[in-house]
Amino acid sequence: MARRHLIIGGGTAGMNAIRTIREEEAERSEIMLVSAEKPYSRMVLPYYLDRSISESHVFTATAAVLAEWGAKTHLGRRATNLDTKASVCTLDDGTRLEYDDCLIATGSSAVKAPVPGAELPGVHSFWTLDQCRALIADVKPGGHVVMVGAGFISFTILNSILSLGAKLTIVEIAPRILPRMIDDTGASLVEDWLTRHGVTIRTDARLNKIEDAKGKKRLKFAKGGDLTCDAVIMATGIRTNLEWLKGSGIRVNQGVVVDDHLRSNVANVYAAGDVAEGPDRLSKSGVVHAIEPTAQEHGRVVGANMAGRGVGYAGSLVMNIVEVCHLDVASFGAWDDGKAEATVGVKRDRHAYRKLLWTDDRLSGAIILGPSSDIWTTNDVGMLKGLVQSQVPLARFKAYLKTNPFDIKPAFIAVKTAGRLLPETVLGRPAKAPGETPVAV
Ligand SMILES: Cc1cc2nc3c(=O)[nH]c(=O)nc-3n(C[C@H](O)[C@H](O)[C@H](O)COP(=O)(O)OP(=O)(O)OC[C@H]3O[C@@H](n4cnc5c(N)ncnc54)[C@H](O)[C@@H]3O)c2cc1C
Numbered sequence: 001m002a003r004r005h006l007i008i009g010g011g012t013a014g015m016n017a018i019r020t021i022r023e024e025e026a027e028r029s030e031i032m033l034v035s036a037e038k039p040y041s042r043m044v045l046p047y048y049l050d051r052s053i054s055e056s057h058v059f060t061a062t063a064a065v066l067a068e069w070g071a072k073t074h075l076g077r078r079a080t081n082l083d084t085k086a087s088v089c090t091l092d093d094g095t096r097l098e099y100d101d102c103l104i105a106t107g108s109s110a111v112k113a114p115v116p117g118a119e120l121p122g123v124h125s126f127w128t129l130d131q132c133r134a135l136i137a138d139v140k141p142g143g144h145v146v147m148v149g150a151g152f153i154s155f156t157i158l159n160s161i162l163s164l165g166a167k168l169t170i171v172e173i174a175p176r177i178l179p180r181m182i183d184d185t186g187a188s189l190v191e192d193w194l195t196r197h198g199v200t201i202r203t204d205a206r207l208n209k210i211e212d213a214k215g216k217k218r219l220k221f222a223k224g225g226d227l228t229c230d231a232v233i234m235a236t237g238i239r240t241n242l243e244w245l246k247g248s249g250i251r252v253n254q255g256v257v258v259d260d261h262l263r264s265n266v267a268n269v270y271a272a273g274d275v276a277e278g279p280d281r282l283s284k285s286g287v288v289h290a291i292e293p294t295a296q297e298h299g300r301v302v303g304a305n306m307a308g309r310g311v312g313y314a315g316s317l318v319m320n321i322v323e324v325c326h327l328d329v330a331s332f333g334a335w336d337d338g339k340a341e342a343t344v345g346v347k348r349d350r351h352a353y354r355k356l357l358w359t360d361d362r363l364s365g366a367i368i369l370g371p372s373s374d375i376w377t378t379n380d381v382g383m384l385k386g387l388v389q390s391q392v393p394l395a396r397f398k399a400y401l402k403t404n405p406f407d408i409k410p411a412f413i414a415v416k417t418a419g420r421l422l423p424e425t426v427l428g429r430p431a432k433a434p435g436e437t438p439v440a441v
Contacts, residue, residue: 002100002268003029005306006089007071008079009105010035011042012295013273013302015060017103018069020303023432029307032097033066034074034089037128043156043292045132049139050160058129079106082248084266101268103302104256106241108274108290113148113236117210122217123232126157135233141165143230146219148207150177154235155322155329158199162325169200169227171219176203181320181331182367185346186353189369190329193351197325238290240275253277255288260312262302270305272298281315281389282333282364289316297426304427311427317389321381326372327351330381333388334365345405352377354405356384361398363387376406383412390420 005021007014010033018031039061047053066073074091081090082102089097110125112118124135139145143166147154150172161168170177176187177194191201206222210232219227240255250264251257256271258278263270272278273295277286294316304311321330334340340357347353350370357365366384370377387394387408394401397411412418425431 001308002306004032004098004100005029006032006034006097006099006102007105008034008089008103009107009273009275010037010039010061010075011105011107011273012060012292013105013107013276013299014103015039016296016299017105017272017303017306018061018071020300020427021307022069024304024307024309024427026308028070031069031071032074032099033071034077034079034091034097036076036078038075039066040129041292042127042129045126045129046157046160048129049126049132049136049157050163055129078244080244082245082250082269084249084269087268099268101270101306103306104245104250104264104269104271104275105273105295105299105302106244106275107295108238108240110153110234111237111239112234113207115207115209117212117217118234120210120212120217122230123210123234126153126233126235127238135231138231139164139166140230143167144169144228145231145233146171146217146227146229147233147235148219149235149237150174150179150201150203151235151237152178152181152320152322153238154233155324157233157235158194158324162197162199166230167198167200169202169229170194171202171205171207171221171227173206174203177201178329181322181335182329182369183336183355185344186329186331186355186367186369189346189348189351189353190324190327193327194325199325238274240288240290242275253286257286260315261305261310262298262313263305270302272302279313279315281317282391284315287316287318289318291316291319293317293319300426309427313426314424317385319385323372327369328372328377328381329369330385331367332365332385333357333363335367337365340364343402343405347406350374352406354380354384354408356401356405358398361394362391363394364391376409380406380408383408383417386417386421387412390417392417392420 040058078092110127145166147170209220255277274290280287301313319332343356345354352370355367
């Protein structure tokens with residue numbers, strides 16, 4: 001039984017692992033936490049940006065909670081080397097930590113488009129708390145913000161920028177917005193909606209250069225006019241934090257390759273969250289799903305395994321759900337499977353859209369969008385997710401949904417989707433309520 005657990009990375013995956021070790025272990029073990037940043041949730045940063053929450057609310061575990069967990073912390077320190085033969089991790093200050101087992105949960109980092117001027121002050125990424133603080137200082141009411149990249153992360157920040165009273169322009173190199181989340185039809189509806197809500201969108205826009213222009217920033221493009229603004233946000237992608245593992249012998253592909261127990265090719269080293277290439281729930285193949293639910297589930301499964309319980313993982317469901325200017329936009333599973341049989345419903349006047357992707361009589365993917373004020377939009381987001389997640393056969397309700405793609409509820413209820421999902425738990429037991437465990441993360 002491993003007595004000394006080393007957790008590298010204090011984000012969602014790392015924190016869930018620590019909590020679960022403490023919940024599952026028979027005897028109290030030693031837990032060491034190394035994290036370049038204090039534990040906080042990146043997902044809530046947009047709410048800090050627009051001042052809906054104070055900075056103290058972004059943190060997931062305070063010093064007091066970590067002390068209650070009995071974790072020996074090395075915060076503000078980076079792991080720089082992993083010697084998997086000797087089971088020793090070296091930190092950037094030379095500290096050497098010996099472990100019996102270890103979790104790699106180092107997440108991912110934002111990547112800026114490689115154009116001249118990308119590193120100028122006033123050209124921001126939005127991935128870390130420090131980057132959020134820097135942007136807060138630069139977004140002013142009446143100012144102009146340009147977001148480069150119209151992907152999921154841009155869309156999580158969009159409402160915050162508008163609510164701060166800034167004018168917003170989004171530029172995207174692809175011919176349409178949200179290219180990795182929804183299809184052409186969905187993108188055209190969202191674009192129209194945002195334009196009506198005062199957001200300027202420019203697609204097919206290849207950024208060539210950013211330069212200083214009398215206290216402002218000027219963006220130059222391969223074609224079309226320049227844009228001048230007060231702040232630039234580069235939401236142009238992320239990469240997994242793997243470089244420090246060079247020479248460790250850990251097998252990496254897009255992320256750290258792990259099995260269905262989230263164990264790497266080295267038996268006492270696990271990986272979880274954005275940095276892990278774990279099983280996909282539907283295809284069972286290895287994927288990097290850089291989303292919060294995957295990080296949370298991975299962390300819990302690894303925590304149980306580190307505590308010696310031997311828990312297998314059913315795999316993560318890819319999902320993206322975002323609300324922009326009161327329009328819900330979501331996709332689940334294999335929403336972009338060009339070979340799947342598809343059912344489509346569009347109500348352009350209401351900015352409402354459903355796309356159902358079929359594998360036989362099961363839903364293998366879905367896209368949904370519509371105004372949040374329509375009760376059936378919000379309900380259907382949850383029900384479509386449930387149908388894809390449960391893989392419940394829809395039998396004769398397939399024919400019904402093919403002619404009524406906006407009426408999800410009868411099928412959802414008739415095939416007893418909730419009944420299938422409710423007994424499912426990540427760890428094979430009910431979650432513990434706050435109070436039974438030091439903190440809910
Ligand atoms: C603005 C924003 C909004 C988002 N919104 C959503 C959303 O709505 N829904 C959703 O599902 N997902 C969302 N995400 C994504 C989600 O936040 C990530 O998937 C999640 O944080 C991944 O958790 P993690 O623990 O794997 O990695 P992280 O949270 O990135 O944590 C990694 C930790 O490792 C530390 N670290 C890195 N390298 C080292 C090193 N060498 N040594 C020591 N420590 C290291 C980092 O400092 C950090 O503490 C959002 C992300 C952002 C930035």
